[in-house]
Amino acid sequence: NAGVTQTPKFQVLKTGQSMTLQCAQDMNHNSMYWYRQDPGMGLRLIYYSASEGTTDKGEVPNGYNVSRLNKREFSLRLESAAPSQTSVYFCASSARQGQNTEAFFGQGTRLTVV
Amino acid sequence: GQQLNQSPQSMFIQEGEDVSMNCTSSSIFNTWLWYKQDPGEGPVLLIALYKAGELTSNGRLTAQFGITRKDSFLNISASIPSDVGIYFCAPRANFGNEKLTFGTGTRLTIIP
Numbered sequence: 079n080a081g082v083t084q085t086p087k088f089q090v091l092k093t094g095q096s097m098t099l100q101c102a103q104d105m106n107h108n109s110m111y112w113y114r115q116d117p118g119m120g121l122r123l124i125y126y127s128a129s130e131g132t133t134d135k136g137e138v139p140n141g142y143n144v145s146r147l148n149k150r151e152f153s154l155r156l157e158s159a160a161p162s163q164t165s166v167y168f169c170a171s172s173a174r175q176g177q178n179t180e181a182f183f184g185q186g187t188r189l190t191v192v
Numbered sequence: 193g194q195q196l197n198q199s200p201q202s203m204f205i206q207e208g209e210d211v212s213m214n215c216t217s218s219s220i221f222n223t224w225l226w227y228k229q230d231p232g233e234g235p236v237l238l239i240a241l242y243k244a245g246e247l248t249s250n251g252r253l254t255a256q257f258g259i260t261r262k263d264s265f266l267n268i269s270a271s272i273p274s275d276v277g278i279y280f281c282a283p284r285a286n287f288g289n290e291k292l293t294f295g296t297g298t299r300l301t302i303i304p
Contacts, residue, residue, distance in 0.1 A: 121280065
C-alpha cells in the first residue's frame with residue numbers, strides 16, 4: 079500500500095523556470111492538500127481540494143496553481159519559479175469530515191530555486 | 193482569519209524528563225490532531241481528539257481537547273531519544289470545511 083506518493087523528491091530550478099510537482103494517493107480519499115515547510119514557519123497550506131473537480135486557496139497560494147486531475151491525483155505547478163519558493167513541499171490526503179479525518183503525508187519534495 | 197499559536201517553539205530536555213506543549217486559537221474547532229515529524233519525513237499522526245474535554249492517551253503520550261474547543265495540549269512522559277522531532281497541532285473546523293491548517297510546531301531536542 080503506497081499511501082501518498084510525491085515526485086520528484088529533489089529538484090533544482092533556475093529563477094523563471096516552471097515545473098509541476100506530482101502527487102497521487104491510493105486510499106480513495108476525497109480531500110488532498112499541498113503544504114510548504116520553511117524553517118520556523120511550520121506547515122503552511124498552499125491549496126487544497128475537498129473533492130475531485132474543486133480546489134480552494136490556502137494561506138499562501140500566490141505563485142502557485144493546482145489541478146485536481148482525478149480523485150487520485152493533485153498536482154502543484156510553479157509557472158515562474160522564484161527564490162522565495164525554495165522550500166520543502168508536502169502533499170497530503172484525508173477522508174472527508176465525519177469519518178476518520180487523519181491526513182496522510184507524502185515524503186516531501188525539496189525544491190531549490192537559484 | 194483564525195490565529196493558531198503553538199508553544200513552546202523549541203524545547204531542550206534531558207532523557208527521562210516530561211514534555212508539555214500546547215496550541216491555542218481564536219476559533220472553535222471540532223477536532224484536534226497532533227502530528228510528529230521526524231527529520232526528512234512527512235508528519236505522522238500521533239493522537240486525534242474529537243470531543244471537547246476529551247483526554248486521550250497513546251502510550252507515553254497524553255493529549256486533551258480543551259473544554260472551550262479553542263485549545264489542546266500534548267504531554268510526553270519519560271522522554272526517550274526517539275521522541276526527537278517536530279510536533280504539530282492541526283485543528284479542524286466544522287463538518288464541510290475540509291481546510292486543514294497546522295501550528296508552527298514545537299521542535300524537541302534531547303540533550304545527552
